[in-house]
């Protein structure tokens with residue numbers, strides 16, 4: 001999955017939060033909806049939750065088991081290893097992004113998303129200064145852009 005696809009995925013905070021809930025542990029759709037209400041004091045539409053879960057499943061990021069709960073059978077979703085990996089990557093980038101908002105002097109590496117406190121490795125790419133943590137990240141970034149698979153996650 002490319003970063004552009006990742007962007008589409010978390011184009012709104014609700015989807016991001018669903019991933020956070022799933023990262024904490026297996027959950028069924030209704031549980032996600034009630035977590036939203038409890039934690040954020042916000043209602044989330046089932047028409048957002050269920051298609052998103054199906055989409056994640058199609059991409060091999062979650063799997064589900066059917067579990068009888070009360071009188072109903074519910075699909076309990078859990079992240080696959082691939083899904084957990086995606087979440088770790090997303091959360092790391094998101095955390096770094098939040099850090100730069102709080103601490104404007106901070107940069108994040110455009111490739112791996114780690115924090116760059118001082119200097120780092122700066123290159124001019126397409127007339128724009130881009131900061132990396134190291135030369136290797138700059139190389140990988142340029143290589144992936146040439147192959148057209150890596151767009152910056154947050155711009």
Ligand SMILES: [Zn+2]
Nearest residue numbers: 109112133137
């Ligand atoms: Zn890096």
